[in-house]
Amino acid sequence: MVENCFNKLYRMFNADNQIVITQDTWIISDTHFFHENIGRYCNRPENWQELIINNWNNLISPEDTVLHLGDFALGKKSNFELLTGTLNGRLFLIQGNHDRLSQSYCEAIGVTLIKYSIQIELEDRMKLIFSHRPIVPLEDGWINLHGHIHNVPPPPEGSNLGANHINMSIEVREYRPWRLKDIISRLG
Numbered sequence: 001m002v003e004n005c006f007n008k009l010y011r012m013f014n015a016d017n018q019i020v021i022t023q024d025t026w027i028i029s030d031t032h033f034f035h036e037n038i039g040r041y042c043n044r045p046e047n048w049q050e051l052i053i054n055n056w057n058n059l060i061s062p063e064d065t066v067l068h069l070g071d072f073a074l075g076k077k078s079n080f081e082l083l084t085g086t087l088n089g090r091l092f093l094i095q096g097n098h099d100r101l102s103q104s105y106c107e108a109i110g111v112t113l114i115k116y117s118i119q120i121e122l123e124d125r126m127k128l129i130f131s132h133r134p135i136v137p138l139e140d141g142w143i144n145l146h147g148h149i150h151n152v153p154p155p156p157e158g159s160n161l162g163a164n165h166i167n168m169s170i171e172v173r174e175y176r177p178w179r180l181k182d183i184i185s186r187l188g
Helices: 048-059 077-086 103-108 180-186
Strands: 010-013 018-021 026-028 065-068 090-094 111-114 118-121 127-130 142-146 165-167
Touching: 018 065, 026 180, 103 111
Parallel strands: 026 065, 065 090, 090 111, 127 142, 142 165
Antiparallel strands: 010 018, 118 127
């Protein structure tokens, strides 16, 4: 069933970007590289940055597409350059609340910055929205893959999250990216 959903490529356009999403697109959110306090806030393992990088590069090839749902990294521009030179794949980043780099800088380091959510409708009529923050309320029939809430109890605006909200924050996803086809296959 999953294979049939992706008989063609899905091209998403906004004013600035084009992204191609296929069944083999990798999805990840809220890595927060170089964020000194996130380990304590979210009870991450001591070696969390190394763990994420190793998992990322063990799964993702240089030719793969990665859709990051926001809050990629913090700090100096040199941190971003180090990461983009280290991590495999072509990175598309939906801008999260901690992603503060300009579109032109991201393009210069090979990252496509997306300032809006992405919506796709699959051939079997499954409708997906990729966003940083959970979308509440969510229209009937849509599935929202999001980040932002990590592994902590959701804030009041997140109390309405249901089965159609899929949290892709790394703390609840084994500190690794997931292929879109594997996420969809778990939906049943």
